[in-house]
Amino acid sequence: MTIHVKDQELTRSSLNLLYDISRELATAIDLNAVLKRVLSLSMENVGAASGSLIVLDDEGQPIESMLIVGSRIIQHTTQELSATLNYGLAGWAVRNSQAALITDTSRDPRWLIRPDDRAERTGRKSAISVPLTTHDRVIGVMTLVHPAPGFFSAAHLSLLQSIADQASIALLNARLYHESQRQARVMQAVAESAAVITDVLDLEEVLQRILVQISRALRVEVVSLALIDQKDGCLIFLASTDQSSHRIIGQRLALGEGIAGWVAQEGRGMIVTESSDDPRFLCEFDRQNGLDTQVVACAPISLHGNVIGVIEAINPLEGSFEPDALKVLTGIGSLAGTAIHNAQLFEQLQAAHRRYLELFEDSINAILITDLAGKILEANRQAELLTGAGKDSLRRLAIHQLITEQDEGAEPQTDPHTYGDTRTYESFLRPDNGRLIPIQIYIRIVKIEDDDCLQWIIQDISERKDLDRLREDLISMVYHDLRSPLANIVSSLDVVAALLPPQVDPAVRSLLNIAMRSTERIQRLTNSLLDIKRLESNQPVGNLSTVSLSQLGKETIEAVQPLADGKGQTLHLNIPADLPQIRIEADMIRRVLINLAENAVKYSPPGGQIYLGAQLGEDWITIWVQDTGPGIPPVEKDRIFDKYTRLNTMDGPKGIGLGLNYCRLAVEGHGGRIWVESQPDEGSRFCFTLPIGNR
Numbered sequence: 136m137t138i139h140v141k142d143q144e145l146t147r148s149s150l151n152l153l154y155d156i157s158r159e160l161a162t163a164i165d166l167n168a169v170l171k172r173v174l175s176l177s178m179e180n181v182g183a184a185s186g187s188l189i190v191l192d193d194e195g196q197p198i199e200s201m202l203i204v205g206s207r208i209i210q211h212t213t214q215e216l217s218a219t220l221n222y223g224l225a226g227w228a229v230r231n232s233q234a235a236l237i238t239d240t241s242r243d244p245r246w247l248i249r250p251d252d253r254a255e256r257t258g259r260k261s262a263i264s265v266p267l268t269t270h271d272r273v274i275g276v277m278t279l280v281h282p283a284p285g286f287f288s289a290a291h292l293s294l295l296q297s298i299a300d301q302a303s304i305a306l307l308n309a310r311l312y313h314e315s316q317r318q319a320r321v322m323q324a325v326a327e328s329a330a331v332i333t334d335v336l337d338l339e340e341v342l343q344r345i346l347v348q349i350s351r352a353l354r355v356e357v358v359s360l361a362l363i364d365q366k367d368g369c370l371i372f373l374a375s376t377d378q379s380s381h382r383i384i385g386q387r388l389a390l391g392e393g394i395a396g397w398v399a400q401e402g403r404g405m406i407v408t409e410s411s412d413d414p415r416f417l418c419e420f421d422r423q424n425g426l427d428t429q430v431v432a433c434a435p436i437s438l439h440g441n442v443i444g445v446i447e448a449i450n451p452l453e454g455s456f457e458p459d460a461l462k463v464l465t466g467i468g469s470l471a472g473t474a475i476h477n478a479q480l481f482e483q484l485q486a487a488h489r490r491y492l493e494l495f496e497d498s499i500n501a502i503l504i505t506d507l508a509g510k511i512l513e514a515n516r517q518a519e520l521l522t523g524a525g526k527d528s529l530r531r532l533a534i535h536q537l538i539t540e541q542d543e544g545a546e547p548q549t550d551p552h553t554y555g556d557t558r559t560y561e562s563f564l565r566p567d568n569g570r571l572i573p574i575q576i577y578i579r580i581v582k583i584e585d586d587d588c589l590q591w592i593i594q595d596i597s598e599r600k601d602l603d604r605l606r607e608d609l610i611s612m613v614y615h616d617l618r619s620p621l622a623n624i625v626s627s628l629d630v631v632a633a634l635l636p637p638q639v640d641p642a643v644r645s646l647l648n649i650a651m652r653s654t655e656r657i658q659r660l661t662n663s664l665l666d667i668k669r670l671e672s673n674q675p676v677g678n679l680s681t682v683s684l685s686q687l688g689k690e691t692i693e694a695v696q697p698l699a700d701g702k703g704q705t706l707h708l709n710i711p712a713d714l715p716q717i718r719i720e721a722d723m724i725r726r727v728l729i730n731l732a733e734n735a736v737k738y739s740p741p742g743g744q745i746y747l748g749a750q751l752g753e754d755w756i757t758i759w760v761q762d763t764g765p766g767i768p769p770v771e772k773d774r775i776f777d778k779y780t781r782l783n784t785m786d787g788p789k790g791i792g793l794g795l796n797y798c799r800l801a802v803e804g805h806g807g808r809i810w811v812e813s814q815p816d817e818g819s820r821f822c823f824t825l826p827i828g829n830r
Contacts, residue, residue, distance in 0.1 A: 166190065166309040170201035171208065173302040174277065178203060180298075181263070181291050183279035189225060190275045190310055194466045198310070221440065223247030225276045228264040230440075232273055234299075236292045237262045239284040261286040265295045269303040274310065338478040342374040345446070345471045350376055352463050353456065355448045357426065359383060361395055362436070362444035362475070370399055370445065382424040393417040394433050395445045402442045404434035404465045406456055432456055434464040438472035446471065501593040504583065509534040512588065521595060523567040534591060538562050538576065556580075564593065573600045603779070625654050652697060659726050663797045666723060667778075670800035682721045684756065685712045688747055691728040695736060702741045706732075709748035714756060717827050723801050724825070730794045731760040731821050738764035738819070755807070755824040762820075767813040776809065798823070 174188045185204040192198045197220060202209040220226040227245045228235050240246040241259045261284050267275040277299060281287060346358045359375040370388040377383060390400040394407060397415050410416045410428045421428050428449050436444035446468050451460070495502060501518035505511050514522075514529045522529065522537060539562070557579045563571040577592040628651050635644065670676075688710040699706050728747070735745045743763040750757055767775065774780050776799040802809045802823045809823035 166199055166306075166312070167201070169302075169305050169309045170199065171203075173298070173306070174201050174203055177277060177295060177298050178279060181279055181295055182281065182286070183263075184281050186277065186279040187219075187225070188275060188277045189220065190306060191220075191229065191273060192310075192462075193272075194462065194469055195220075195229065195273070219247055219278070220276075224262060224264045225278045228266045228278075229273050229276050232266055232268060234265040234292055234296055235263070236287060236289065237264075238287065241284075259284045263287050263292055263295050265292070265299045267299045267303045267306055269307050274303060274307050336478050336481040338475070338482050339374075341471075341474050341478040345467065345474070346374055346376050349446060349448055349464065349467055352467070353432070353448050353460055354452045355432075356450040356452065357447075358449070359447045360436075360444065360471075361388070361399075361447075363390075363399060363442070370395055377424075377426070383426075386420070386424065388417075388420075393420060394431060395447055398433045398435055399442050399445050402435050402437070404432070404461050404468070406430075406432045406461055408455065430455060432460055432464050434461065434468040436468045436472045436475065438476050443472055443475070498592075501595075503529070503534065503537075503591040503593065504581070505534050505589045505591065507587060507589060509589075511537075512583075518593070521564065521566065521572070521593065534589075537564055537566075538574070539565050539571070561596070564595075573597055625651075625658065628654060652694075655694070659729065662722070663726055663730075663793070666726075667793065667797050667800060670804050676720050676723065676801075676804045678720050678722075679718045680721055681716045681718050682724075683712075683716050684714050684749055684758065685710045687721065687725050687728060688749070690725060691732050691747060694729050695732040698733060698736050699745065702736065702739075702743070704736060704739060704741070704743045704745060707744065707746045707748075709746060710758075711749070711751075714749060714751055715827055717756065717825055719805055719825060724805070727798045727801050727823070728758070728760070730798055734794065734821075735760050735762035735764070735819075738762055740764070751827075752824075754826060756827055757822055757824050759820055759822040761818065763818045766815040766817050767811055767819050768815055772811055772813065775811065 170188050170190065174186050177183070178186045185202075187200065187202045189197050189200040220229060224235055224237065224243075224245045224247070235245065237243045237246060238261050239259050240262055246262065260280050260282055262278060262280045264276060264278040266273045267277060277295065279287075279295065342360055345360060349355070349358045357375065357377045359372055359377070361370040361372040363369070364371045364387075368390060370390070372383045372386045375383050388396045390396050394405070394410075394413065394415050394417075398404060407413045407416065408430055410431055411418070416428070416431075420426075426449065430450055432448045434446050435442040436446060446464060448456075448460075448464060495515050498515055498517060501521040502515045503511055503518055504513040511529050511532050511534060514526050518529065519525055524532075557577055559575065559577045561573065561575055564574045565571055573596050575594040575596045577594075579590050581588050581590045628647065632647055632651070635647070688708050692706050692708050696706060732745065732747060739745060739762045745763075746759075746761040748759055748761075776795045778793065778796045780796070798821075799809050802825070806826045807824040809821070811819055811821050813819035
C-alpha cells in the first residue's frame with residue numbers, strides 16, 4: 136500500500152526508510168539491482184506514481200537507468216532518458232548540483248514537455264529531482280512524478296534528498312564494479328588532464344597543455360584543436376602538435392565540412408578507423424597541410440552544453456585506438472571547454488583592463504573615482520595636474536575637500552539615488568594653490584570590483600567662463616554704445632522721410648525704406664539684449680497691454696516679408712481673427728515672433744514655405760512658426776534655447792546664439808513655455824504658449 140508522507144510523520148518515516156536502505160544496500164553490488172531497489176523504496180515512501188533513476192559516468196553521460204511507472208519496470212530507457220539530461224528537470228539538477236521541486240510542471244521551463252504532459256492527456260503534474268552526489272561529484276539523478284499538481288512538498292524533497300545521500304555510495308560502488316578497470320583508466324586520464332589544463336589562464340598555454348595531455352593519454356602522432364569563430368560560425372584551427380603546424384594554424388572549415396566540421400555540427404565524438412573510406416574525410420585538406428591521416432578520433436569541446444570547438448587525434452602509434460579512447464578524448468574536451476572559456480574571459484578582462492587604464496590615464500579630462508560617501512579611491516594623471524596633488528595625496532581626501540561652491544553653496548551630492556544615469560553641474564575646484572578653478576562636473580555610478588562607486592569627470596571651463604565674460608562685456612558695450620547713436624539715426628531717418636516730396640524718385644524711397652528696416656532690426660537686437668539682462672535677473676515683465684495676436688502676426692509678416700522675398704519664399708499667416716485678446720508686453724512678444732520667423736526664413740531653402748499660426752486651448756493660446764528647413768537633430772532640441780548655443784552646421788547662417796535664448800526668456804517671463812518639434816530633413820516647428828487667464 137502506498138504511504139503518503141505528511142510533515143508531522145517525516146522524522147519517523149525518514150528513519151525507517153534510511154534504515155531499510157542501509158540494510159538492503161549494504162552488500163549490494165549489482166547495478167541494476169541497486170537501481171531497482173533504491174527507486175522502488177523511494178517511490179513507495181514518497182508516494183510517487185512514477186520515477187526514474189539515471190546513473191552517470193565521470194563525463195556526465197548516462198550509462199545505466201531505471202524507469203518505473205506504477206508497478207511496471209520500463210526496460211532499455213537510457214537513450215530515451217538522455218533527452219531529459221540535456222533539456223529536462225533531471226539535467227538541470229545535474230548541471231546545478233541542486234535538488235529541484237516543481238509543484239506544477241506546466242509552469243516550469245525546466246520540465247521537458249512530452250506527449251503525455253499535454254492537457255488532453257494527464258496534463259499538469261508535480262515532480263521532484265535530486266542529484267546523487269558523493270565526494271562532491273554527481274553520479275546520478277533521481278526524479279519522481281505524481282499526476283496531481285502541488286502533491287509534493289518541501290518535506291518530500293527533504294526525504295528524497297536523504298534517500299539520495301544514503302544510496303549514493305551504493306550506486307557508486309555498483310557503478311565502479313560495472314565499469315571495472317577500463318573506466319578507472321578513463322577517470323585517471325581525465326583527472327590528470329583537469330589538474331594540468333586548469334592550472335593556467337593564458338589561452339595559448341591552455342591550448343598547448345590540452346594537446347600535450349591528449350598526446351600522452353592516447354599516444355598519437357598529431358593532435359589538433361579548432362574553435363568556432365563567433366563571427367562567421369566556421370571552425371578555425373588554433374593549435375597543433377604537428378611539426379609543420381604553421382600550415383594548419385588558421386585553416387578554416389565550415390560546420391558540417393570534413394570530420395571535424397561534422398563533429399562540431401552534431402555535437403558528438405566519433406572514431407574513424409579508415410579515413411579514406413569515410414565520405415566526410417577531406418583528402419584535399421590533408422594534402423594542403425602535409426598530413427597523412429589514416430585513423431582519426433574527434434570529439435567536441437563543449438561549454439554549458441554548447442559546442443565551441445573540436446579536438447582531433449590522428450594516427451595512434453599502436454595502429455588503432457583503445458576502447459576508451461573516445462571517452463578520454465570526450466572527457467578532456469569537456470574539461471577543455473571550461474579551461475578555454477576561462478582563459479578567453481581572462482584575456483578579455485585583461486584587454487578591457489588595459490583599455491580602461493589607457494582611457495582613464497590618457498583622458499583629456501580629470502577623472503576621480505570615489506566611494507558613495509565621497510572618499511577618493513583613484514585619480515588619473517589629468518586629475519593630478521589639475522589639482523596639483525599626487526595620487527597618494529588625493530587618496531587621503533574626500534571629494535568635498537576639492538569641489539566647493541556647488542549649487543548655491545551646498546556640499547557636493549554623492550548620493551546616487553538623487554540623480555539619474557549621469558548628473559552634471561558647474562562648480563569650482565580648489566587646488567593646492569588655493570586658486571578657484573571653474574569646472575563642469577559629470578557624475579555617474581560605475582561598478583568596480585563588484586562595488587558601487589562614483590566616477591567624477593571634471594572639465595576645466597576657465598576658458599569658457601572667460602569667453603562668456605568677454606561676450607557679456609562686448610554685448611554690454613555694443614548695447615550702451617549703439618543705443619544713443621542709433622536713436623539719432625532713427626530720428627534722422629524719420630525727418631528725412633517726412634521731408635521727402637511725394638514725387639521723389641522711387642529708388643530714393645526704396646533706399647530710405649531699407650535703411651529704416653535695418654535700423655528697426657538693430658533696435659530689436661539692442662532691446663532684446665536689454666530684455667535678456669532684465670529677465671535673467673528675474674525682473675518682471677512690464678508695460679503689459681491688451682493686444683490682438685492677429686495684429687501681431689500681420690506686423691510680423693510685414694517685418695519679415697522683404698527677407699522672404701529675397702529668397703523667393705512664401706509666408707502664410709493662419710492666426711484666427713476671433714482669438715481672444717491677451718495682456719502681454721506687445722513689443723517683447725512681437726520680437727519673439729519676428730525672431731522665430733526670421734530664423735525660419737534663414738534656414739529654409741529658396742522657394743520654401745513658412746507658416747505662422749495660432750490656436751486657442753483651454754487656458755492657453757499656442758503660437759507656432761513652421762519652416763521647411765533641414766530640421767533639428769533630437770540631441771540639439773533641449774540646448775538650442777541656451778545662451779550662446781548654435782547648431783553645428785558648416786554652411787548654415789551665422790550668429791552669436793542669443794535669439795532663441797531671448798525667445799525662451801521672454802515667453803517664460805509671460806508664464807508660458809517654448810519648445811521645438813522637428814525631425815532631420817523634415818523642417819522645424821517652433822511652438823510657444825501664452826496664458827489667457829488674465830484676459
